[in-house]
Amino acid sequence: MQRNIxxxxxxxxxxxxxxxxxxxxxxxxxxxxxxxxxxxxxxxSLLPMLRHLLPxxxxxxxxxxxxxxxxxxxxxxxxxxxxxxSIPVGSLRAEVDAIAFFHDNEYSSNIQKGYSLPGLRLTPHxxxxxHQQVNIEVGATMLxxxxxxxxxxxxxxxxxxxxxxxxxxxxxxxPWVRLQGSFKHLDVVLGNIYGASNHHLxxxxxNAEQNLSADPEMGVQILTHHKHLxxxxxxxxxxYIFEEDSHQEAFTVGESMRILWGKTDKSWQWYTxxxxxxxxxxxxxxxxxxxxxxxxxxxxxxGVEGRPKLHNINHIDAQVNAxxxxxxxxxLWPFDTGFAMHAGAGISLFDHLHFSADYxxxxxxxxxxxxxxxxxxxxMKEPGVTYHGSHVLRIGADYHYTFARNxxxxxxxxLFTEHAKxxxxxxxxxxxNFSFGVYFRxxxxxxIKQF
Numbered sequence: 001m002q003r004n005i006x007x008x009x010x011x012x013x014x015x016x017x018x019x020x021x022x023x024x025x026x027x028x029x030x031x032x033x034x035x036x037x038x039x040x041x042x043x044x045s046l047l048p049m050l051r052h053l054l055p056x057x058x059x060x061x062x063x064x065x066x067x068x069x070x071x072x073x074x075x076x077x078x079x080x081x082x083x084x085x086s087i088p089v090g091s092l093r094a095e096v097d098a099i100a101f102f103h104d105n106e107y108s109s110n111i112q113k114g115y116s117l118p119g120l121r122l123t124p125h126x127x128x129x130x131h132q133q134v135n136i137e138v139g140a141t142m143l144x145x146x147x148x149x150x151x152x153x154x155x156x157x158x159x160x161x162x163x164x165x166x167x168x169x170x171x172x173x174x175p176w177v178r179l180q181g182s183f184k185h186l187d188v189v190l191g192n193i194y195g196a197s198n199h200h201l202x203x204x205x206x207n208a209e210q211n212l213s214a215d216p217e218m219g220v221q222i223l224t225h226h227k228h229l230x231x232x233x234x235x236x237x238x239x240y241i242f243e244e245d246s247h248q249e250a251f252t253v254g255e256s257m258r259i260l261w262g263k264t265d266k267s268w269q270w271y272t273x274x275x276x277x278x279x280x281x282x283x284x285x286x287x288x289x290x291x292x293x294x295x296x297x298x299x300x301x302x303g304v305e306g307r308p309k310l311h312n313i314n315h316i317d318a319q320v321n322a323x324x325x326x327x328x329x330x331x332l333w334p335f336d337t338g339f340a341m342h343a344g345a346g347i348s349l350f351d352h353l354h355f356s357a358d359y360x361x362x363x364x365x366x367x368x369x370x371x372x373x374x375x376x377x378x379x380m381k382e383p384g385v386t387y388h389g390s391h392v393l394r395i396g397a398d399y400h401y402t403f404a405r406n407x408x409x410x411x412x413x414x415l416f417t418e419h420a421k422x423x424x425x426x427x428x429x430x431x432x433n434f435s436f437g438v439y440f441r442x443x444x445x446x447x448i449k450q451f
Contacts, residue, residue: 001213003027004268004358010124020262021380023415027389035247038212040136051391058344067396070185071353072100072210073354073398073399073410073411073412073437074197074208074437076400076402076408076410076441077099077408077410077439077441078099078196078198078208078211078439078441079197079198080097080194082184082187082194082198082223083100083187084129084135084182085182086128087127087129087135088450089130089131089132090129090130090450091447091449091450091451092126092127092128092447092449092450093128093445093447093448094124094126094127094128094149094445094446095124095125095126095127095137095445095446096122096123096124096444097122097124097125097441097443098120098121099120099211099212099439099440100120100439100440100441101117101119101120101121101125101212101437101438101439101440102116102117102118102437102438102439103116103117103118103209103212103439104116104435105209105433106434106436107433108431108433109226109374109431110382110385110431111373111374111379111429111431112373112379112380112381113380113381114433117145117178117209117212117213117437118145118146118147119144119145119148120128120143120213121143121144121212122141122142122143122144123139123140123141123142123176124139125137125138125140125176126138127445133181133182133183134179134180134181134182135178135179135180136178137176137178137179137192138176138177139175140173140174140175140176141175141176141192141216141399142171142172142173142174143171143172143173144171146174149169150167150168150169150170151167151168151171151172152166152167153166153167153168153328174215174216174388178190178192178215179191185225185226186223186224187221187222187223187224187225188220188221189220189221189223190220190221190268191218192216192217192438193217193219193220193221193234193236194221194232194409195216195217195234196208196211196214196216196217197211198232199232199234199256200256200258201254201256201275201277202273202319202344203344203358203371203372203394204274204299204321204323204340204342204360204371204372204375205299205323205368205369205370206370207370207372208369209372215238217234217236217385218236219234219235219236219237219251220234220235221233221234221235222234227260229258229259229260230257230258230260231256231257231258232255232256232257233254234253234254235252235253235254236251236252236253236254237251238250238251238252238315239251239281241283241285242285243285244285245285247288248282248283248286248290249280249281249282249283249285249286250275250280250281251279251280252280253276253277253278253280254275254276254277254278254280255274255275255276256273257273257274258271258273259274267307267308268305268306269304269305269306270302270303271302271304271305272300272301272303273299273301274300275297275300276296276298276299277296277297277369278294278295279294279369280292280293280294281293281294281296281330287408290330291329291330291333292330293327293330293332294328294330295326295327295332295333295367295369296327297324297325297326297327297328297367297368297369297370297371298323298324298326298330299322299323299324299342301319301320301321301322301425302319302320303317303318303320304317305318312349312350313348313349314348314349314350314351314358315346315348316346316399317343317346317347318345318346319342319344319345320342320343321341321342321343321344322340322342323339323340323366324337324338324339324340324366325366325367325368326338333384334378334384335365337356337388338362338366338367338377339362339363340360340361340362340363340366340375340390341360341361341362342358342360342361343358343359344356344358345357348354352399353398353399354397354398354399354400355396355397356395356396356397356398357391357394357395358393358394359391359392359393359394360375360390360391360392361390361391362377362388363388363389364377364388364389365386365387365388366390374394374416374433376393377390382426385422386418386422386423386424387421387422387423387429388421388423390418390419390420390429391418391419391420391422392416392417392418393416393417393418394414394415395414395415395417396412396413396414396415397412397413398410398411398412398413399412406441406442406443406444407441407442408440409435409438409439409440409442410439410440410441411438411439412436412437413435414430414434414435414436415433415434416434416435417431417432418430418432
């Protein structure tokens, strides 16, 4: 009897072991299957990319993408670090900021001429931080264009106008001086301010190409950084005149503000952009016959940005804006007022790739003071020619690769399509143009002495 009980018990144990083995084999098969699916998903094939790009494609069909200053090339190649907290107190450093570039505008347009910008911008300087809240930089900035051996002495804005016999041999050279004082929620900068793309102006208001052609901005700047407010207020003095001088005084005042809504620690952040640029030309010492001229642009809108929890999508930004142009004094523009609507967004993928587009509609007329001329309803190529009912679509793609901190290579392609009605006997505008560029920024810093 006891023997039968023992045999029954052993049989039950064997049966349980068999069940356990079957369960283990089943779990192993499921695990192998899951691993195989994960390996397939992680392969660099086209299908996984298409799976994640499909929502982006759908979004592109309903709205456009705004490059602003969040594009990879602009952010990683053109922009500067504006805080001085991480710089050691008492350090004297030799710094070199260099951008080598080749930018080509393949334009066959009635709006503007095509041209190329091959060259180098070099800014060597000494930097010293005597106090935790103070940083001083002194040096020179030089602009070289390949094949040019002399440069007009002029305040550069785009392709410079030659000014008689006033020129510099070798390169276009200017002094570089920046004094920065930092407070808890405020930075004050005098001398060479953080200009150009550092203002984070929207694409219709600022052409990023000016990082390669315009003089570094000089004047005064106030940077405000609160939890719900980011503000950049600046004055850029572009042209100084002496008594009986033969040109006009010129300066630009600007404001680039972002008001953040709600909690700022969420993955998605809503905000309101507010941007203003005003340029004044004239001066009490002005002896020209041009008279006082005051031109301005303004933008207000609503935007959202965030980091979605999706594979290989790092950042998304979208905006809808209203823009105005206003000529308060002077006759540089053929009309005094203008209005446009702008929609856009941007998406960053795989840490290095960025796609963007902008759509601008000007029902009557609009002029951008510092933006790409394609966003304006006036021809820079044919004097006196204006357009109305303008539709402009800009599509862009850019890539950047950072070798190490302060060593970044970037490339960018932009496509512009414009449709507009012409006034008078001029033919309507219906054209497509493109541009591309390659950029390499290096900014090494060498410690000379730690006081």
